[in-house]
Amino acid sequence: MxxxxxxxxxxxxxxxxxxxxxxxxxxxxxxxxxxxxxxxxxxxxxxxxxxxxxxxxxxxxxxxxxxxxxxxxxxxxxxxxxxxxxxxxxxxxxxxxxxxxxxxxxxxxxxxxxxxxxxxxxxxxxxxGNADFNLSAIPGVRYNTIAEGFKQGIVTDNTLERYSMPTRxxxxxxxxxxxxxxxxxxxxxxxxxxxxxxxxxxxxxxxxxxxxxxxxxxxxxxxxxxxxxxxxxxxxxxxxxxxxxxxxxxxxxxxxxxQGHLSGKIASVKFYGNPKKTDYSFIKHADGTYTRRRFQFSTDFLKAKNLLNTAMWLDNPLYFDPKHRSGAMSFMYMAMITPVLGKKLAPPAIAHSITKGKVTRVPAHIGNIIKGLPNSLLKPAAIFYKRYCVKRKLPGIFLYSPKNTYALHFHAEQIPSASNCMELAADGETLQINYSVTDQDVSSVIELHDVLDKWLRDCGCGELEYWFDKNQLPAAIKSMTKDGLHQxxxxxxxxxxxxxxxxxxxxxxxxxxxxxxxxxxxxxxxxxxxxxxxxxxxxxxxxxxxxxxxxxxxxxxxxxxxxxxxxxx
Known part of the structure; x- marks a missing residue:
């Protein structure tokens, strides 16, 4: 024009x-x-x-x-x-x-x-769907706890994330x-x-x-x-x-x-109850929309303890680590690291969240696939159909754990800091982004994991299993979190x-x-x-x-x- x-x-x-x-x-x-x-x-x-x-x-x-x-x-x-x-x-x-x-x-x-x-x-x-973001407030949906024995309190399990088509x-x-x-x-x-x-x-x-x-x-x-x-x-x-x-x-x-968000995984949550009663994946509603629940912390508790707002949800183990022994996960990991195919399956940032940019231990992944046949292929095929071949697509992939153990993904608020900034370079055109993660950002994430761990134990519901020694957690969080998507x-x-x-x-x-x-x-x-x-x-x-x-x-x-x-x- x-x-x-x-x-x-x-x-x-x-x-x-x-x-x-x-x-x-x-x-x-x-x-x-x-x-x-x-x-x-x-x-x-x-x-x-x-x-x-x-x-x-x-x-x-x-x-x-x-x-x-x-x-x-x-x-x-x-x-x-x-x-x-x-x-x-x-x-x-x-x-x-x-x-x-x-x-x-x-x-x-x-x-x-x-x-x-x-x-x-x-x-x-x-x-x-409807703009309801609390599971217990949705008409016609029966509220059940996320896992056997869980109780509402300073930790909640009824906050929802909703999913668009996803709408392009x-x-x-x-x-x-x-x-x-x-x-x-x-x-x-x-x-x-x-x-x-x-x-x-x-x-x-x-x-x-x-x-x-x-x-x-x-x-x-x-x-x-x-x-x-x-x-x-x-x-x-x-x-x-x-x-x-x-x-x-x-x-x-x-x-x-x-600001952005701190995001990653430093622990798994092991529930004590019946694994078939754990709400680990998506809820599909009568209108076809999907929701998923998350752990959050009450307003009064966050205020009293002066901690940053943080959500946590059940997730898959790290795809790139074949120790998960899941043939389906290894197959999907291999697909994601395959040139051309990987780019078609997911956008770069989402792909990075799965692969972490690592091409590692391929023979072990192939071993998982062979040992898990035929489910190593059938499960990804069913997921592929729901995710790519229907109008209301499956928003993501979460696999059932018969051991009732799931990785725990955190997504945390960041402190507003004047030193984290965008500024013009001397040419008046180039945008320079100065961004860092502070010790206080990190310590809040660690403390809230400990809060969730104690709450689950007190409820008799479960416990957290950390992936790192306590003294390694700050460095681990700083090395794994990567944002710029939520500006x-x-x-x-x-x-x-x-x-x-x-x-x-x-x-x-x-x-x-x-x-x-x-x-x-x-x-x-x-x-x-x-x-x-x-x-x-x-x-x-x-x-x-x-x-x-x-x-x-x-x-x-x-x-x-x-x-x-x-x-x-």
């Missing part, structure tokens, strides 16, 4: 077509059929694997942070192209300032409770976008430079550059929304500090307090510009019509993957902008009526 094929003036301009951008575009354009919306996307179909945005990012800690190409995707649908589909709700504790957060919880429970009211609408876009937002919503008459999709365009806000804080236009030709032109809009993912949303703002001219200075929080904190919400970048309506401080809709606005990372909750924020922002436009329209009518009365006099 040439630059002359479309108008340059829109009511709403959305930058980025990931889940947040698509939800915003569809929701707003449906609510406002007479408003014009443009959705800008950097990527195009059939694009090369490498792109100039990813290649202009440097990461100082590659041990704990994935490469840019593994964290994000360019093109319609954004990172949902390689998303696992896990939909998780944030928790009350994430909105409570605690000493361990060093005053960096800059949102509150009132906002949380409001955003949750938009979760049902978000769930429809994600196609993950680009493929799923491409036709919906085309069918929406007031919505224009522009692919292959990069948002470059905003004009400075005028004396009324209004930003009038954005300079856009066509990626293929490098031709630049201006788009004007009533409102602009930056929904380009945490990395690119942050980079756009770092490159456009003139947006803060009316503030007098750039918010000190911009680019800082970057938050760098444009955080706050009531004041001296502690944040956007207000509670996601409006950029110092402007009257620029918004950020990215997980970068989340001041705390909690235990949850951010995608679903960001979707709820997107629905809320579409509703808010609709209300604002109606108020503006009403004010215009009242002003016009007043003018008529004056003329009549």
């Amino acid at each position: 040439s630059k002359h094929d479309f108008p340059f003036d829109f009511d709403l301009c959305i930058i980025g077509s990931g889940p947040a951008g698509i939800i915003l575009a569809l929701e707003y354009s449906r609510l406002n059929p007479h408003k014009s919306v443009v959705l800008l996307e950097y990527g195009v179909s059939g694009q090369p694997a490498e792109n100039s945005l990813d290649s202009s990012i440097t990461i100082t800690n590659v041990e704990n942070h994935h490469a840019p190409s593994e964290c994000t995707n360019k093109g319609l649908g954004g990172t949902s192209a390689t998303w696992g589909g896990r939909c998780v709700m944030y928790d009350d504790i994430d909105f409570i300032d605690r000493p361990i957060l060093n005053g960096n919880c800059t949102w509150d429970s009132t906002l949380f409770n409001e955003v949750k009211t938009y979760a049902p609408a978000a769930a429809k876009y994600f196609e993950c 937002f680009g493929k799923r919503y491409e036709n919906d976008i085309k069918a929406q008459k007031n919505l224009t999709l522009l692919q292959g365009f990069e948002a470059r430079d905003f004009c400075a806000p005028n004396e009324n804080d209004i930003v009038e236009y954005l300079t856009v550059r066509e990626v293929a030709t490098k031709i630049e032109f201006k788009i004007s809009a009533g409102s602009f929304i930056i929904a380009s993912g945490a990395q690119e949303s942050t980079r756009i703002l770092l490159r456009n500090t003139q947006l803060f001219n009316n503030l007098g200075n750039t918010p000190q929080a911009l680019g800082k307090y970057y 938050s904190g760098t444009t955080r919400i706050s009531d004041f510009p001296d502690s944040g970048v956007v207000d509670k309506n996601l409006k950029l401080w110092g402007t009257g019509n620029v918004y950020v809709c990215s997980s970068s606005v989340f001041p705390t990372s909690g235990q949850a993957n951010p995608t679903f909750f960001l979707g709820a924020f997107a629905v809320r922002l579409a509703s808010y902008l609709t209300d604002v436009s109606q108020i503006d329209l009403q004010n215009n009518h009242e002003a016009n009526d007043a003018g008529v009365l004056i003329l009549q006099k």
Whole structure:
């Protein structure tokens, strides 16, 4: 499409077509059929694997942070192209300032409770069933404990993660976008430079550059929304500090307090009861959707002990270690490390979580496969069918343990730290990501494992079996955790510009019509993957902008009526 094929003036301009951008575009354009919306996307179909945005990012800690190409995707649908589909709700504790957060919880429970009211609408876009994230609250589902003997208390077992199809937002919503008459999709365009806000804080236009030709032109809009993912949303703002001219200075929080999650396995959980009564895998509901339960810790307990929010769930042993003696697991591991085939079976980050980048002890894996025949082949075949050959796909693979012993996967909140940050290099273009895992992040993970171990023993339900000596745990956690997939904190919400970048309506401080809709606005990372909750924020922002436009329209009518009365006099 040439630059002359479309108008340059829109009511709403959305930058980025990931889940947040698509939800915003569809929701707003449906609510406002007479408003014009443009959705800008950097990527195009059939694009090369490498792109100039990813290649202009440097990461100082590659041990704990994935490469840019593994964290994000360019093109319609954004990172949902390689998303696992896990939909998780944030928790009350994430909105409570605690000493361990060093005053960096800059949102509150009132906002949380409001955003949750938009979760049902978000769930429809994600196609993950009802927005119920507590097993005991779902009508028609009988609550049973995760294993025999478990009791609810400071440790809970009824919190759920839900799964989308998984929804590939680009493929799923491409036709919906085309069918929406007031919505224009522009692919292959990069948002470059905003004009400075005028004396009324209004930003009038954005300079856009066509990626293929490098031709630049201006788009004007009533409102602009930056929904380009945490990395690119942050980079756009770092490159456009003139947006803060009316503030007098750039918010000190911009680019800082970057967080992800600590994730990995350091122990197994051995249950004492009947292994057939252990709820180790997915629950399939009447509507065909899948959920899975997780261990979590109560708000009061986390507050009292000043610990970081953490979820843990039952998992498979390490695939790459043939000591699991499972022919099915060895077969799947061999498939994942096979060139070409492995890349088709799972995205790079998910594949890494299975193989850990290791090609090891192949003869032992072959031995497991031979000893386990025919189940070594039949079990993977059945899983392959459910995972790749049906519409509502099996979200993952969890194998039954007749010994009632399962690996325990942890997924933990990270402390907001100003030293974890994104900043521009001297060329004004390269984005440098400084990321590290602190001793306090790690010690909270270890302490909560001990809490779970004691709780299971006190219930007479089970116990943890650690994979490392206690003095080896900190180093083990630091070496295994790797994120960059769940990016938050760098444009955080706050009531004041001296502690944040956007207000509670996601409006950029110092402007009257620029918004950020990215997980970068989340001041705390909690235990949850951010995608679903960001979707709820997107629905809320579409509703808010609709209300604002109606108020503006009403004010215009009242002003016009007043003018008529004056003329009549």
